[in-house]
Every structure is written in structure tokens, then in C-alpha cells.
Amino acid sequence: MNDVKKKFTLIGLGVVLLAATVIGAGFLIKMYSGHAHDAEQDDSIATTSKAVDSLCQHTDYKQSCHKSLANASDTDDPKELVKMAFDSAIKEVQIAMDNSTTLKELAKDPRASKALDQCKEVLNTSIDDLKRSLQKLDNFDVARMEEYVNDLKIWLSGSLTYQETCREGFKNTTGEAGEKMKKLLRLGWKLTSNGLAMINGIGELLGEFQLTGVSRRLLDKFPNDDAWWARGERRLLLDVDPKTLKPNAVVAKDGSGKFKTIKEAVQTVPKKNVQPFVILIKQGIYKEYVEIPRRVNNIIFIGEGPTKTRITGNIGYNDGITTYKTATVAVNGDGFMAKDIGFENTAGPQKHQAVALRVSGDMAIFHNCAMDGYQDTLYAHAYRQFYRQCTITGTIDFVFGDAAAIFQDCKMIVRKPLDNQACMVTAQGRKDRNSKGALILEGCTITAEPAYMATQPMPKSYLGRPWKEYSRTIIMQSFIDRHIVPDGWSPWLGTFGLDTCYYGEFNNRGPGANTAQRVKWKGIKKISLQEATSYTPGKFLLGDLWVKATGVPYNPGMMNV
Missing domain, CATH: 1.20.140.40 (Invertase/pectin methylesterase inhibitor family protein)
Structure with missing residues (x-):
């Protein structure tokens, strides 16, 4: 001793x-x-x-x-x-x-x-x-x-x-x-x-x-002494009624709020903000590009439902813009939260990479949100991220990035692609073997829209492919529908990343969950309960320190499904 x-x-x-x-x-x-x-x-x-x-x-x-x-x-x-x-x-x-x-x-x-x-x-x-x-x-x-x-x-x-x-x-x-x-x-x-x-x-x-x-x-204790949840301002998002909420700013298309655009409201947030700055965004379609700057922290977006409050743009890679800059909404500040919001990029598959939401801020939380697009819909770019009861739609690599991101009880819906295109749900971008990055789907539903399912022959659809050498994705306790091909995972280019990636499936169900015919790459892992547990938010993200305090629905360990 x-x-x-x-x-x-x-x-x-x-x-x-x-x-x-x-x-x-x-x-x-x-x-x-x-x-x-x-x-x-x-x-x-x-x-x-x-x-x-x-x-x-x-x-x-x-x-x-x-x-x-x-x-x-x-x-x-x-x-x-x-x-x-x-x-x-x-x-x-x-x-x-x-x-x-x-x-x-x-x-x-x-x-x-x-x-x-x-x-x-x-x-x-x-x-x-x-x-x-x-x-x-x-x-x-x-x-x-x-x-x-x-x-x-x-x-x-x-x-x-x-x-x-x-x-x-x-x-x-x-x-x-x-x-x-x-x-x-x-x-x-x-x-x-x-x-x-x-x-x-x-x-x-x-x-x-x-x-x-x-x-x-x-x-x-809490990981950031300046974070609002460290000072007892907890459970802010649980059972919030927009009618009784007292936000810092109100955005409304009809003029009933102080601001008509979300961008204007964001510009009023103090730099190095340590208080929860709540922006209520009333029902409406907001055609604008919103960026939360670096060090503008602790912003909270609350809408009136992901189909009612929607932020939409239509910039794509074919417009001569880098993928990173195509985002309709880009979050760079830490401690960002969103509830009941829809994020959308309507560029369509013809413009190729077209991001609806890019999350580049640490300790970001999304609850009951929708991210809709085609290729590269959700850019889970960096740091810690937690998604609960969200819906993400797209075609190719529509959940991608190198964040340490966990999706609980979320729905990934594959949309009908262009002719002769295959679809990939994920494209994780871990380039360094020691990086914390991973895309983890826990208790989720992976399915496709009716137009996709009705196509004859049905396009091929995969759980993911290795964007970078050490790509890491874990899918556990989830429902995988029939559109996912038996191979499960798709190569990126030739043999790139096939030996060094880390792809694990654990205790999934549904017609696409059978792993008997999965690809036999070295990077395909058979994981145990103990290993799967290490990728739950309580352990992988230390989520008890920052997610639990917000009141967002949250399971620190394995889910009851």
C-alpha cells in the first residue's frame, strides 16, 4: 500500500x-x-x-x-x-x-x-x-x-x-x-x-x-468554475414553457420580440459571458446564417419545436466555399445549448457538402432538435458534445467530425440520394491515435425515409466509413433498419484506414443489426459489455459533471431499451 x-x-x-x-x-x-x-x-x-x-x-x-x-x-x-x-x-x-x-x-x-x-x-x-x-x-x-x-x-x-x-x-x-x-x-x-x-x-x-x-x-464539483451550472443555476431546460420563460432576448419574425433575427440577438451577448444567456426564438423560418463566436459562451437557444422554429440556409461546397464554412449555424463558443430548434441546409445533394449545423464549442448540448440536410448535415467538429432525442437526416456522411460526441435516443434518417450514390450515416475524423474523438450512438434508431425505402432497387446504405486513419464509431443498443447492407461499413478509398479504424457494434437490434456478414477489416471490433460501458456519457464524457446538472434527459450508463 x-x-x-x-x-x-x-x-x-x-x-x-x-x-x-x-x-x-x-x-x-x-x-x-x-x-x-x-x-x-x-x-x-x-x-x-x-x-x-x-x-x-x-x-x-x-x-x-x-x-x-x-x-x-x-x-x-x-x-x-x-x-x-x-x-x-x-x-x-x-x-x-x-x-x-x-x-x-x-x-x-x-x-x-x-x-x-x-x-x-x-x-x-x-x-x-x-x-x-x-x-x-x-x-x-x-x-x-x-x-x-x-x-x-x-x-x-x-x-x-x-x-x-x-x-x-x-x-x-x-x-x-x-x-x-x-x-x-x-x-x-x-x-x-x-x-x-x-x-x-x-x-x-x-x-x-x-x-x-x-x-x-x-x-x-464542476469542470469549469465559470460555467453557469457550477453556480447552482441548474435544470434550466427541463420542462421549460416558453410562455413563462424569462429569456435574455426574444427573437420573433412577426415583430413581437426585441429582435427579428437571431444574429442580432447573438450580438448582444457579452464576450466571456459566464451567465446563461437565454435566447427565445419564436415560431418561424429564419433564413439567416448564425455564428456563435469563440469565447462567447453559455448561450442557450430555446425554440417552439424543431418543426416550428427553424434556421435555414442553402450554401454548399459547389458554391466555392470550404465545407467548414457552409454551415447554416456554427457554434464556436463553449457551453452552448439548444432545445426545440430545427437546423437546416437546403442546398440539396447537387451541391455536395452542405452543413446545417457545425459544433465547434466544448460542452455543447442539444435536446429535441432537428438537423436536416443531405451530404455532411451535422459537423460534430471538436470537443465534448451530447445529443438527446434529436433527429438528423441526410445522405452521405451526414454525421461527421472528430468531436467526442454521444447521441442518446436519437434518430438518424437516411434520405434518398442522387442516382448511383450510396449513403453513409457517419464519417468519423480521428487522425491521431491518441485523440479523444468518437461518434457514439446509444439507444438510437437508424432508419430511412419512405422515399428511400420505396426505391427499387434500394440504394446501398452503410453505418459509416473511415474519413481519417483512426476513425472511431461505436453503435450500441440501437435499432438498425433493413436499409443498412449486411457489410455494415464502407471503405473510404481502397484500403485507407481499414486496419487502423475502430468500429464497434454492441447489443443492437433490427433487420440491419446482424453482424454475421460484416466486413472483416482489422478495424472492426467485437466489444464486450465492459468496453461498451466505457463509451457511455458518464464515463467517456464525465457527463455527470456537466450534462446531468442541466436537467436534460440523460442516462450516464447503458440505457434500458
Whole structure:
């Protein structure tokens, strides 16, 4: 017992000591995980060269690790070394962001020019995620380790997602700008990836030492002291009657509210808002594009029903816009919530990628909402997201992204595609093996609209396909209708991602749920009850800390279906 306590203390000290490395290079992914060389760690850090070698030996990108510490000739202090690594990572991403302006002057392709504008925006957010991760570790509380580690995993995964979003913007562009930007991003990506690997190593130790006494005390705490639910303003969305609600702003098409557009109401929310700012959106079709800015937090949209209050747009990829920018509604602020709202993109299948809702804010919650479109309807882009009793419609990859997103008791409805098109419900975008990203469907219904079912022959429809190398999707306790082909899962292109993806099905039902004829890729997993439970919101999202307090219907574990 004394040895375990000693190791636990060492872990806590190690986390604090390695605070800055989470951003720069995740040197010690397995530093305290019981490997043969662990006991030699302290003795090995005796000189500068030994210190650097020791820090870098466990990283995925060793050469990048050594490069980030190349100027460490005058110190053998591990803490100073990890700070140098942090500085190197920030500088690398900053260089890429700064070059977006210079490269734009050389870009003759309009799409490349738009992609560079997008890079400037998303790389700034990537840097912001790195900085807030460092700040979190500066104030690290060992008694709240599970919560802190989860935050760090989410934000570092988000930083990687935003770097990849920069690269994605150059799809189908011409000229050299895209390749030059990708080269500029390589080192920053490697350093951030290494940092995430280290944090995952720390997270594994929570299970190894079964620190349930510490972690369970977190249930009485909240992950963000500035969040409105941390101050007792709870159960706001449960049984809310719009007639008796006292919102901060009212939007109405008929002029009965203070605002006629949602955009105007959003513009009145204070920056760095810490109060729940409730915007009541009365019945109507709102033809506008709405963006919740970064750091404009804790906004709550409440409508009068997903078929009555609808926000609609019609921009698609064929309009010369990057997929990221096609969204009718884009959520970038943290703590966003929506209830009884419809989000729509009417661009149709001819315009290809056309997003109805993009969610790029942490701890986002959607209850009884509708997301309607065709290709790429819901962009679950980054961070933690929870959906309950929502309906999502579309054709190709209509639930996609690299968020840690859980859908409970939701309905995914495949729409009739263009001739000779197949449909995919999901396209998860995890590019780094340590990323927190996953699309998890729990207790959902996967079906198709009547026009699809009536087509002869019926188009092929799949549960998903691997958008990125480490694509991860879990479908459990759900009803899968007859439109899903026996193969279940579709390739993206050739053998890409088939060995490295993670696709699991558990305890599903319905005519499309039989797994006997599923594809035999290495990435197709047969998961146990224990493993399936690890993907429930109480465990995977620590949802008891932030979802439960809102009063939204929520099952922390396996559902009763």
C-alpha cells in the first residue's frame, strides 16, 4: 500500500512537473506505467544530453522532440526543458498561421485563397487550445485529476482537429499554397500529438491504480468554475414553457420580440459571458446564417419545436466555399445549448457538402432538435458534445467530425440520394491515435425515409466509413433498419484506414443489426459489455459533471431499451 501511495504522489508531481510538455511534446507517455526502465528515470536525468534523451525516448516523433530541445545546452532541469518544448510548439503553429497571409498573396486559386483565410482562423484557435491546456496544468489539482486529465485530452485533441481543419481546406485546390501550408504544419502537429500521448498515459494510470476515492469526489464539483451550472443555476431546460420563460432576448419574425433575427440577438451577448444567456426564438423560418463566436459562451437557444422554429440556409461546397464554412449555424463558443430548434441546409445533394449545423464549442448540448440536410448535415467538429432525442437526416456522411460526441435516443434518417450514390450515416475524423474523438450512438434508431425505402432497387446504405486513419464509431443498443447492407461499413478509398479504424457494434437490434456478414477489416471490433460501458456519457464524457446538472434527459450508463 505504501508503494502505491508513493507512486500516486509521484504521478501527481510528474503531472505538475510536465505541465508545459502537454503542449509541446508528450515525452513520458509511459513514464510511470510500470515499464522496466521506470525506476531508472530519476537517475538517468543527470546531464543535459541524458535529460533530453530520457524525455524524448518515449515519444512518437523522437526527432521532433530533440529538435524542440535543441537549445537546451545550458540546463538539465526537466521543468525548463518541457517549457522549451512548449515554446517550440507554439512557435511552429504560430509560424504556420502567420504564413497564411503571405501565402495568400501567391494563391491564384480562389478556393486556395479561402482555405488560407480559414487556416488563419482555425490555427489561432489551435494555439488557444494549447494555451488553455497549459493554464489548466498551471493550476493542476491532484484531487481533481480525472477531471483535469479529461479536459486536457479534449482540448489537445481539439488543437489537432483545428490543425487538420486547416489542411482540409485545401482539398481540390491548385497551386503550391496548400502543400506549403501542410509542410509548415508538420512539426506543430507532431509536438501536439506527442503531448496528447503523454496525457493519455497519465489517464491510463487512473485505471491502473483505481483511484475511485479521488475521482468519485469529482461528482460534487464542476469542470469549469465559470460555467453557469457550477453556480447552482441548474435544470434550466427541463420542462421549460416558453410562455413563462424569462429569456435574455426574444427573437420573433412577426415583430413581437426585441429582435427579428437571431444574429442580432447573438450580438448582444457579452464576450466571456459566464451567465446563461437565454435566447427565445419564436415560431418561424429564419433564413439567416448564425455564428456563435469563440469565447462567447453559455448561450442557450430555446425554440417552439424543431418543426416550428427553424434556421435555414442553402450554401454548399459547389458554391466555392470550404465545407467548414457552409454551415447554416456554427457554434464556436463553449457551453452552448439548444432545445426545440430545427437546423437546416437546403442546398440539396447537387451541391455536395452542405452543413446545417457545425459544433465547434466544448460542452455543447442539444435536446429535441432537428438537423436536416443531405451530404455532411451535422459537423460534430471538436470537443465534448451530447445529443438527446434529436433527429438528423441526410445522405452521405451526414454525421461527421472528430468531436467526442454521444447521441442518446436519437434518430438518424437516411434520405434518398442522387442516382448511383450510396449513403453513409457517419464519417468519423480521428487522425491521431491518441485523440479523444468518437461518434457514439446509444439507444438510437437508424432508419430511412419512405422515399428511400420505396426505391427499387434500394440504394446501398452503410453505418459509416473511415474519413481519417483512426476513425472511431461505436453503435450500441440501437435499432438498425433493413436499409443498412449486411457489410455494415464502407471503405473510404481502397484500403485507407481499414486496419487502423475502430468500429464497434454492441447489443443492437433490427433487420440491419446482424453482424454475421460484416466486413472483416482489422478495424472492426467485437466489444464486450465492459468496453461498451466505457463509451457511455458518464464515463467517456464525465457527463455527470456537466450534462446531468442541466436537467436534460440523460442516462450516464447503458440505457434500458
